[in-house]
Amino acid sequence: MTKSIAKPRRNALVRSQVLDAAVKLFDQLGYFNTSIPDIVAESGVSIGSIYHHFGDKEGVARALRDTLLGRVESDLEKIETRHETTRERCHAVIDLLLRLTENEPSTMAYMLRARHKEFLSGEAPICSAKPMARMRELISLGMAGGEVREMAPDVAAAMVYGPALRLIQLRLDGLIDTALTEYLDDIWEMSWNAVALPASREQIKVQAVSTA
């Protein structure tokens, strides 16, 4: 009893050890190239315990997905309470995505790129998960509130988030060496100006930046 950890805390520890190993392996090798023995080796938890806690391999993937999406969801909620305008909210969302990519690329990769429906039976594609749905909703709200020009909501959402998500893809694939946070201002200004009503643009300046 002296050096053992209290039971509930030890349970949580085992779970997080497994999930930490899983996110790393799923990102590096993919779900199907990761065997349970791989997770045993990486996490230090025995196969028996893994099955006890997660039921099966899919259970590990599902728990991981729920954990990661839950975290992002709560980040989004914070953004919505802290900011009032659509402009500020979208800016904060893109900032969040770029920073998450830099700080926890494995997490971002698992949420964004993994083909979840290939191994999570009956799961909706990640793009319809709550956070993504909320992100698109923000745009619709902005349209109703007069900040965003009238257009097909899908198109508006693609204009605002598409460029950032594209950069994230390339960054995760190792094709961009620059930290994406450096691009935040550029990408944001262009994306927002593309959909914003002129009145709510940051500056009206139709700038001609000529170098050299």
Add this chain to the structure above:
Amino acid sequence: MTKSIAKPRRNALVRSQVLDAAVKLFDQLGYFNTSIPDIVAESGVSIGSIYHHFGDKEGVARALRDTLLGRVESDLEKIETRHETTRERCHAVIDLLLRLTENEPSTMAYMLRARHKEFLSGEAPICSAKPMARMRELISLGMAGGEVREMAPDVAAAMVYGPALRLIQLRLDGLIDTALTEYLDDIWEMSWNAVALPASREQIKVQAVSTA
């Protein structure tokens, strides 16, 4: 000898039967959920013939990838010879991508979304495949030629292609019901205006489209 097909043509037929089955199954189930017996059933070609022609399962995936990428590559070449300005070329590229998504979604899905490095050992990620690289090159050329504002090339490419690719993702995931070709004009005008030097914009109009 009367009703049998000439040998080289029959070979090509078998290959295309297998590849047609593969693109369909890989799209629907994913590479790892597709077994060789599945391909046998879908293509009508025996397991022996498949191994004879493709060597192993990875060989099927590789042949498929090469075939599809080759087709897109030749489409891109045609675009480059037919159009001179970066504006026209990028427009044609986006048009091509959207139409391909509508006409051959399985093809598009396999090229765009499959995590090839998870099953094609030593393959570069799809985003660095020739067509994608050429698409980004187009933008750099436009920058050198004065059509596109000076900025990080990755950012410019993400602005031009990102929104379209995002719509394609959502469409492939079944989250958009409208044919993407309907959105071509909107998406194109916004994407291009975001990166173009004012002089080369389609119209300078800073439009306020108010509906309702």
Add this chain to the structure above:
DNA sequence: GTCTATATCCAGATAGAC
């Protein structure tokens, strides 16, 4: 070149002692 029948392997999953 095409086919059927078969070998081999290793993954996911379980049993049951502690």
Add this chain to the structure above:
DNA sequence: GTCTATCTGGATATAGAC
């Protein structure tokens, strides 16, 4: 709750007749 030892199915891939 955790572990080791074990089972079992089904996948990839091959052998060898035609």
